[in-house]
Amino acid sequence: MNFFKVFHSNLSDIVTKLGEAGDLPEGLDTSRITCEPPRDATHGDVATNAAMVLCKQAKMKPRDLAEKLAPEIEKIAHVVSVEVAGPGFINVKLSDEFWHARLKDVLNAGTDWGQSDMGEGQTVNVEYVSANPTGPMHVGHGRGAVVGDALALLLAKAGYKVTKEYYINDAGAQVDVLARSVYLRYREAFGETVEIPEGLYPGDYLVPVGEKLKDVHGDKWLNADEADYLEEIKTFSINAMMDLIREDLAALGVVHDVFSSEKELVDNGGVEAALKYLEDRDLIYTGVLEPPKGKTSEDWEPRPQLLFKASQFGDDVDRPLKKSDGSGTYFASDIAYHFDKFQRGSDQLIDVLGADHGGYVKRMKAAVKAMSEGKAELDVKLAQMVNLLENGEPVKMSKRAGTFITLREVIDKVGKDVVRFIMLTRKNDAQLEFDFAKVTEQSKDNPVFYVQYAHARCYSVFRKAMDEFDGIDLSEANLATADLSHLSDESEIKLMRLMAEWPRLIEAAAKEHEPHRITYFLYDLASEFHSLWNKGTGDVSLRFLHADNLELTKARLALLKAVSLVIASGLLVLGVEPVKELR
Numbered sequence: 001m002n003f004f005k006v007f008h009s010n011l012s013d014i015v016t017k018l019g020e021a022g023d024l025p026e027g028l029d030t031s032r033i034t035c036e037p038p039r040d041a042t043h044g045d046v047a048t049n050a051a052m053v054l055c056k057q058a059k060m061k062p063r064d065l066a067e068k069l070a071p072e073i074e075k076i077a078h079v080v081s082v083e084v085a086g087p088g089f090i091n092v093k094l095s096d097e098f099w100h101a102r103l104k105d106v107l108n109a110g111t112d113w114g115q116s117d118m119g120e121g122q123t124v125n126v127e128y129v130s131a132n133p134t135g136p137m138h139v140g141h142g143r144g145a146v147v148g149d150a151l152a153l154l155l156a157k158a159g160y161k162v163t164k165e166y167y168i169n170d171a172g173a174q175v176d177v178l179a180r181s182v183y184l185r186y187r188e189a190f191g192e193t194v195e196i197p198e199g200l201y202p203g204d205y206l207v208p209v210g211e212k213l214k215d216v217h218g219d220k221w222l223n224a225d226e227a228d229y230l231e232e233i234k235t236f237s238i239n240a241m242m243d244l245i246r247e248d249l250a251a252l253g254v255v256h257d258v259f260s261s262e263k264e265l266v267d268n269g270g271v272e273a274a275l276k277y278l279e280d281r282d283l284i285y286t287g288v289l290e291p292p293k294g295k296t297s298e299d300w301e302p303r304p305q306l307l308f309k310a311s312q313f314g315d316d317v318d319r320p321l322k323k324s325d326g327s328g329t330y331f332a333s334d335i336a337y338h339f340d341k342f343q344r345g346s347d348q349l350i351d352v353l354g355a356d357h358g359g360y361v362k363r364m365k366a367a368v369k370a371m372s373e374g375k376a377e378l379d380v381k382l383a384q385m386v387n388l389l390e391n392g393e394p395v396k397m398s399k400r401a402g403t404f405i406t407l408r409e410v411i412d413k414v415g416k417d418v419v420r421f422i423m424l425t426r427k428n429d430a431q432l433e434f435d436f437a438k439v440t441e442q443s444k445d446n447p448v449f450y451v452q453y454a455h456a457r458c459y460s461v462f463r464k465a466m467d468e469f470d471g472i473d474l475s476e477a478n479l480a481t482a483d484l485s486h487l488s489d490e491s492e493i494k495l496m497r498l499m500a501e502w503p504r505l506i507e508a509a510a511k512e513h514e515p516h517r518i519t520y521f522l523y524d525l526a527s528e529f530h531s532l533w534n535k536g537t538g539d540v541s542l543r544f545l546h547a548d549n550l551e552l553t554k555a556r557l558a559l560l561k562a563v564s565l566v567i568a569s570g571l572l573v574l575g576v577e578p579v580k581e582l583r
């Protein structure tokens with residue numbers, strides 16, 4: 001239950017009743033009212049801008065309107081005080097019993113706490129990774145993989161129907177280069193000494209592909225002309241690279257629902273169908289573009305091109321759909337691909353791309369708006385670079401890949417859960433430093449350790465309780481029957497208040513497509529928990545287990561159980577396994 005939404009509903013009812021009673025104009029629009037935690041926790045539990053939003057409609061001064069609303073808000077169950085602040089903000093404080101009831105909600109829901117129906121089953125296609133099938137993934141691909149996967153999990157928790165998709169770029173010149181590179185490794189497998197010329201892929205990861213090609217086809221291609229071997233070896237190589245990519249993704253805990261092939265899309269006439277759709281709506285034409293920014297007219301050869309009217313849909317300029325040789329541009333294929341996703345029934349499209357695709361955003365948003373006639377939305381999340389460090393120093397390049405550290409090397413070194421959590425400790429469009437020493441140290445400065453430590457600490461108390469209290473029932477159902485009036489210390493109330501905010505945070509993060517908010521929340525929750533733990537070190541009355549007071553112990557264990565459930569709920573959204581014991 002998102003209690004802020006419930007409070008908003010209560011407030012709307014108050015405005016309606018005051019209107020019916022003649023104390024306010026009838027029919028005031030309350031949709032823009034916000035109900036949220038105050039920035040300063042000392043101001044209360046809920047802050048609302050209702051008076052500021054409604055004052056113009058009501059033709060009243062904001063503070064006067066707030067003073068009229070305040071006595072009615074005080075009548076809401078569990079409200080203990082209402083304060084009008086500044087020009088008309090309203091701050092509300094809730095009773096301890098209210099937070100006790102939310103704690104029981106957590107225990108009753110388990111790790112489903114925070115589940116929402118906000119998405120109402122709307123279909124969302126999240127496309128992420130989509131690395132060229134020319135080699136193993138690097139750590140930058142890994143960041144996009146984690147952002148996309150966590151976003152898909154977040155949207156599913158918020159009630160959306162999510163498809164996780166990978167677009168295989170298997171129709172460009174890069175796969176010809178791949179086939180030529182594999183052919184050299186194939187010849188090497190027969191004992192030839194080969195040199196990898198500049199422009200081909202030099203990484204050792206192609207050695208086993210060449211050996212497998214030899215095992216499958218023998219010497220069939222050894223003395224063949226390129227025209228004879230290129231297509232078949234290209235298909236063989238793409239399949240081998242996609243197997244490698246799938247293995248790396250699986251090691252990261254990423255499994256896609258759909259793999260779409262660019263080559264299949266092109267071969268099946270997808271590009272022509274998309275262009276025909278735009279042509280029928282008078283959205284393409286033959287024209288001449290102005291020189292791009294940074295180029296003078298002397299550096300630019302104006303020529304007629306087939307153009308999409310992207311500027312009609314928010315882009316800066318119209319965009320070419322065909323090259324000078326008559327073949328389609330990458331943009332034309334991308335239009336066809338997004339048209340295909342829309343036709344498959346997606347209301348919302350999300351692309352998670354590398355930061356080098358920044359210039360792509362406006363044109364693709366324009367294309368989606370045009371093709372769907374405004375029925376579909378495209379959101380593009382750009383994943384910035386990851387700087388790999390070891391004790392603050394840049395990490396050397398990988399021998400296996402030839403030019404970069406592979407994602408699999410990072411996963412093998414620190415584990416998938418660490419990689420996933422750390423990749424979400426900053427917003428996707430901010431650069432990220434991944435220091436191997438920092439992400440494995442056991443300290444507050446390592447957020448993944450700090451959060452997992454909180455979860456493991458809860459379970460250490462559960463184990464101790466089972467040793468000290470013979471036959472104690474630690475099930476959520478039993479702990480939900482505890483007398484929670486024993487929980488009255490401000491540190492305990494803070495924990496309950498924070499856990500009660502989890503449903504609201506899920507909805508807000510899902511609405512903004514920002515899974516990194518989950519890591520921030522989990523760190524804050526872990527911090528409050530560790531703070532309570534440390535207070536118990538100095539104050540015996542705040543310890544979790546009391547041999548002489550089973551009811552107090554049961555209440556404290558209920559609190560601990562709820563903390564462990566909310567942390568687990570958050571970690572599962574991130575695709576991270578909650579640990580019960582640190583190694």
